[in-house]
Amino acid sequence: MSLTELSIAEARAGLDRKSFSAVELAQAHLDAIAALNPRLNAFILPTPERALADARAADDRIARGAARPLEGIPLGIKDLFCTRGVRSTAGSRILGNFVPPYESTVTANLFRDGAVMLGKTNLDEFAMGSSNMTSAYGGVENPWQRKGDAATRLVPGGSSGGSAAAVAARLCLGATATDTGGSIRQPAAFCGIAGIKPTYGRCSRWGIVAFASSLDQAGPMARSVRDNAILLGSMAGFDPKDSTSAERPVPDFAAACDQPMKGLRIGVPKEYRVPGMSAEIEALWQQGMAWLREQGAEIREISLPHTKYALPTYYIVAPAEASSNLARYDGVRYGLRVIEPGDSLDEMYERTRGEGFGAEVRRRILIGTYVLSAGYYDAYYLKAQKVRALIARDFERAFADVDAILTPTAPSAAFGMGEKMDDPVTMYLNDVFTVTANLAGLPGLSVPAGLSAEGLPLGLQVVGRAFDEETVFAVGAAIERAAGFTARPVLRAGG
Amino acid sequence: MSLDAATVRRIASLARLRVPEDQLPRLGQELNAILGWIEQLNEVNTGGVEPLTGSAALAMRMREDVVNDGAQPEAVLSNAPERIDAFYAVPKVVE
Secondary structure (H helix, E strand, O other), rough: OHHHOOHHHHHHHHHHHOOOOOHHHHHHOOOOOOOOHHHOOEEEEEOOHHHHHHHHHHHHHOOOOOOOOOOOOEEEEOEEEEEEEEEOOOOOOOHHOOOOOOHHHHHHHHHHHHOOEEEEEOOOOOHHOOOOOOOOOOOOOOOOEEEOEEOOOOOOOOOHHHHHHHHOOOOEEEEEEOOOOOOHHHHHHHOOEEEOOOOOOOOOOEEEOOOOOOOOOOEEEEEOOHHHHHHHHHHHOOOOOOOOOOOOOOOOOOHHHOOOOOEEEEEEEEEHOOOOHHHHHHOOOOOOOOHHOOOOOEEEEEEOOOOHHHHHHEEEEHHHHHHHHHHHHOOOOOOOOOOOOOOOOOHHHHHHHHHOHHHHHHHHHHHHHHHHHHHHHHHHHHHHHHHHHHHHHHHHHOOOOOEEEEOOOOOOOOEEEEOOOOHHHHHHHOOOOOOOHHHHOOOOEEEEEEEEOOOOOEEEEEEEOOOOOHHHHHHHHHHHHHHHHOOOOOOOOOO | OOOOHHHHHHOOOOOHOOOOOOHHHHHHHHHHHHHHHHHHHHHOOOOOOOOOOOOOOOOOOOOOOOOOOOHHHHHOOOOOOEEEOOEEEEOOOOO
């Protein structure tokens, strides 16, 4: 089998058996990046020298019999994670020359466990988007194409579009990603791979460029549920440098993938049958219920009555937090500075921020500033926080009766590059099924479950109780087994 | 609620965001569309509901009040757009 087709577990076993070296594994992926990245644009910055140095170190450790859990596994790192000495842009022009002098906790954890960095993956600017089209470094092409339509280039979803496309196209075995409203799960669904947003607090936010701090959470993307479990096991863990990091032990997520479905109660929320959802997504959802029932789970209809208010709530809370977080980009300490002779300090701020941020980021900063401004705080921001409490309470009540919740991941398959760009609200609707888990802080996993009539991947989402990723992985693995999803994208290494 | 050009100009100024005058009307329309969509939250009865600020455990953790990092001026200044000695340089703010 080609080295770029391996799972992470298979790659680890092959490295330990010395069937191939970490340098060979890294080189196979670097060759794939060299061949396909000029078209896909999944990596903003490939780091081949770093990858080979990491791989040589991994080979040394394997030779000494001192291999660590991810020794020699080549990964893509979303360019929202600060990497020491490696430019980290957040997909923005304003951080175009930013070279962090420190390492994010999540990437530090991965490198502590032996992972190899292939490069920094593309994303929507500051992770604000559902198409990857807002990146200052250009859009990413989804490696999948509609049947018989090679001319229409599709988006990989967003904001973790580069990570999703890179994993799907076999440019890396797995990748880091982040999810504020669906930015791991929606691109995973669009690209036919798996990805999990863990419980808020499971992964440290330290060193990840902040978007909306009460919603942001890091997680992995990979081609199988088990590979996600392996990666999350390394990424997660308590970090005193993040005040919202959970002081809890990290369970054996990979072992959880083998748990049986018998006796599990799976909730299906009636409010997720949204108007305009395609018949094939409804059919896939029904298929998912049947798969779990066949494996011994019980399917129960549940109600999450405030579902329809989740997106408007999110589009107050997230821009409010973003407008505050992004105040730091002022052209003084790091990043872009735009100044004309005679400018005052305020003029320098305004010019820097006006030219450094793209249209969607500017829009969200303005919305956030408005809803936090005097006279509007109670009507918008406080109201949204109260509705957020009701959304969280819906889930609490539901989880008294069920162990996990099954929904579609996204209301459609991948759309064309340039579509849905005219009206911001149309783009926001992509996250209708995913954003609730962010507002309630719950873990959510997207699993590829089937193909649309056009031949594009569709995902199912499993949402679990806070800090119960194990049940989420178990249900996700059960869907994966039943679905037998083996379809591969047109644009891929060796394809 | 409808945002006119003057309001957009004021918000942009609060956000320290330079918006060219000719973009104000279109931006106002976009923001109005988003705010109009958000208005549906008014349908929800939130009487007696405590606002939820985040989903993390409510109690903030305390740490030892000690110096545990610092004295790294070169690292701190390594991305400065402009510096003078060990300081960030900005346009003159005091006459």
